[in-house]
Each structure stands twice: as structure tokens, then as C-alpha cells.
Amino acid sequence: xAGVTQFPSHSVIEKGQTVTLRCDPISGHDNLYxxxxxxxxxxxxxxxxxxxxxxxxxxxxxxxxxxxxxGGTYSTLKVQPAELEDSGVYFCASSRGEGYSPLHFGNGTxxxxx
Amino acid sequence: GEDVEQSLFLSxxxxxxxxxxxxxxxxSSTYLYWYKQEPGAGLQLLTYIFSNMDMKQDQxxxxxxxxxxxxxxxxxxxxxxxxxxxxxxxxxxxxxxKVTFGTGTKLQVxx
Numbered sequence: 001x002a003g004v005t006q007f008p009s010h011s012v013i014e015k016g017q018t019v020t021l022r023c024d025p026i027s028g029h030d031n032l033y034x035x036x037x038x039x040x041x042x043x044x045x046x047x048x049x050x051x052x053x054x055x056x057x058x059x060x061x062x063x064x065x066x067x068x069x070x071g072g073t074y075s076t077l078k079v080q081p082a083e084l085e086d087s088g089v090y091f092c093a094s095s096r097g098e099g100y101s102p103l104h105f106g107n108g109t110x111x112x113x114x
Numbered sequence: 115g116e117d118v119e120q121s122l123f124l125s126x127x128x129x130x131x132x133x134x135x136x137x138x139x140x141x142s143s144t145y146l147y148w149y150k151q152e153p154g155a156g157l158q159l160l161t162y163i164f165s166n167m168d169m170k171q172d173q174x175x176x177x178x179x180x181x182x183x184x185x186x187x188x189x190x191x192x193x194x195x196x197x198x199x200x201x202x203x204x205x206x207x208x209x210x211x212k213v214t215f216g217t218g219t220k221l222q223v224x225x
Contacts (some may be wrong), residue, residue: 041217
């Protein structure tokens, strides 16, 4: 099966611009998560979708971040306007909906805000 | 809050055993994980252990869990150069596999 795919793999933008990251989960996985690793620190949880619904968005840093999962398939994470401290690697993960199922991660999107 | 701590760097010679250690704080964790990240790649789930287990072995990998001390370790036997990567310890909390990651340990294997 195809794994979790993320696009783009790398994005360089200027402060104040907008960037949209995309994640395609493994087909059939109801759970979709966004995580990020900033400046070599811990990988931090951002939010969790169950199908198209936001189950938990307690990790979203502020209202400059908007995540969507229309139709319960792929998800986008928009940063608008981007700030310098948003630089880091944004990971997406997915898992099946029932029982215990480990998270499958994508390769991440490296975001650099200059 | 939940914290997971790891040493940042480990260097071993090829063929030796590597032991990567991790401490966590959430005693209600159900699962504890080890993920591997190779350069430019995503996070690969290596193995996981249920909190009611003390040990899990999978080929060259051995996971030891000491719940009393909240200590988790990953032993890699016969370490190879292909094992060079960053290894993340993680625990879940809050259900739905919402996990907390450590800072990662960079393993360098010297030929």
C-alpha cells in the first residue's frame, strides 16, 4: 500500500507570506494527525482529525494555522501569515480507525521562513 | 504535562551493541514507541511495547521497560552502518495514539 505522502517536501517563503502544506494519508485511514518539529526540539502534536472532523486541535499554536480535511481524505495545513518561528518540519501521520493502530508518518515538509 | 527525555547523541562501532535510553513522566501511558528517522525520510515505527510488558524482542531489537522508574530502552544488537539515524522515543496519552515524542537520539555508527 502507498504510504503517507506529503507535499511539498521543502518550502521556503518570506515572513508574512502564506503557505499550504498537503498530506495524503494511507487509504482507508480515518485518523489523520499533524505534528511539527521546530529548531531540533521535540516533535509536537498539532491536531487530530477523525475523518473530516477535528477531534483535537489543542496543539495548534495560534490562529495563523488552519487545518482542513474536506471529505475525510487528504488534509491541508495553511499558515497565514507565516512568521520566522514557524520554521521547522511538519509531519503528517495516519492510522486506522478501529482498535490499536500505530501511526504511519510521512516524510515531512521542511518549512523555512526567512 | 508530559515529558519524554533522551540523550542527544550516541556513537558506537560497527558490530557493537547500541543502547538508547529514554525516560518519560506520564504513568498512565498505554504504549511506548521507538521511531527511526533516516536523513530526509519520515518517521519509521521500529517497535512498540505495551505498558504491561517488561521486554519485547524483535530480531536485533530489544526493548526494555521499567515502569517503576519510567525508563525505556532500545538495544540494537550487532549495530550496522545502516542503523545510523535519529531514534525517537514516544509515549501515547489521551487516546487515539496521540503521542509525545522525545528530542531524539542521533546514533552514529563508526565503520
